[in-house]
């Protein structure tokens with residue numbers, strides 16, 4: 299009787315140990331499972347097409363479509379923002395500035411290529427694959443989370459023969475809102491946008507939203523929250 303009980307106790311201990319090991323082991327693989335089955339909130343256009351919020355937590359819907367207009371230098375933007383963009387550039391040029399759209403609409407494939415290129419560049423600098431990927435993602439948005447895939451964002455550069463980058467960025471930061479554009483990733487909002495300061499990246503949100511965002515000194519994430 300006693301022997302049996304001892305045996306049973308032993309078995310119980312072994313079983314509990316296995317269970318514990320199992321839990322520890324499972325917890326260790328959980329982060330990886332999390333990567334595979336990552337839950338992606340899909341960006342919503344509930345406040346209008348111009349206010350769709352796309353960031354690392356809100357992915358562009360798979361069925362998102364956009365009608366594009368091609369600029370004179372071959373870059374493309376959502377046709378609905380083209381008139382405002384042209385108006386803004388006309389105004390800047392009238393003040394003597396030289397500027398151009400360096401990057402407009404991008405496909406998910408292009409975004410993927412840019413990300414992979416950046417990862418490669420870091421690897422060539424000697425970073426491990428994991429580190430290189432982490433560092434690259436600080437600079438380049440993961441496909442599905444870039445506003446460039448919406449066609450609503452443009453990277454504006456200076457035409458160096460006419461203006462410095464600083465002059466162009468300065469003008470845009472003060473005037474873009476009048477044309478419905480916002481500086482999407484301000485220096486003082488990186489903890490909210492989770493994106494580095496990008497003085498060249500402008501996003502169309504429409505005149506009303508742009509005015510509010512500019513005058514209240516908030517970012518798009520904060521503005522959307524005021525609507526909720």
Ligand code: ZN
Pocket residue numbers: 401446451452453498499500
């Ligand atoms: Zn950009």
